[in-house]
Amino acid sequence: IATAIGGILNSFPYTCFAENVGLVRLTQIKSRWVVAAAAVIMIVLGCIPKLAAIMACVPLPVLGGAALSMFATVAVVGIQTLTKVDFDNQNNMIIVGTSVGLGMLATAQPHIADNFPHWAQIVFGSGITLGSMSAMVLHLIFNHFMTEKPQKSAINTHGTSVTVEAEFVSYPHTDH
Known part of the structure; x- marks a missing residue:
């Protein structure tokens, strides 16, 4: 509903990314206040270009290491789903x-x-x-x-082959 209303009112698109699942799984933080704080930080960085430039100086290997652990966590969540x-x-x-x-x-x-x-x-x-x-x-x-x-198929008492539907019946286990 929010996406349809946002499209009608010419708002930004709403998206859900797999890395969000990885971040929630890694940090165990599920609060909306974290998203609000991140929004405030992004607004401040957008208003102060010098501060944004400092943040852009984070080395690529650091970003790569963070992305590796985040996407690996997403893969593990997928594997955990397959265990079911x-x-x-x-x-x-x-x-x-x-x-x-x-x-x-x-x-x-x-x-x-x-x-x-x-x-x-x-x-x-x-x-x-x-x-x-x-x-x-x-x-x-x-x-x-x-x-x-x-x-x-099974062989009946007359020596001819017959086809039998297999029924899977589970009996409770008892020790006697």
Whole structure:
């Protein structure tokens, strides 16, 4: 709602960045006052160019080290989210493996989509876009369109093969 109203009233766009997740995870600070204080600092730096120039003198290795820890934390949060996935289900393993592989392919080979049409370069040129879209499409295919029960064959008492639907039943464990 805020983005729509901001667009109508010609305001700045509202965005949410992954590095914010990393910063909250690193610092454990979830207060809105921190954002307000950062806004005040940015306003002051915008009004006093000499002070902003001093802040711009922070060495690139320092900024790189901060960015490394921040984005690594975002990656760890993503991995922690994947630990909640049931990898005993073969479909989930295929979905995650294919999506991560396609995302890494687009990231490791940035020119892989150069010969695609312009509309396809948007999808295939970004590892995040390609990986997330493939995860969504594969999830729909494997978990919504292919919902058949697994089948296995068994041999009946007459020696002929029959197909039986496998039922997974869990019994409580008791020690006797």
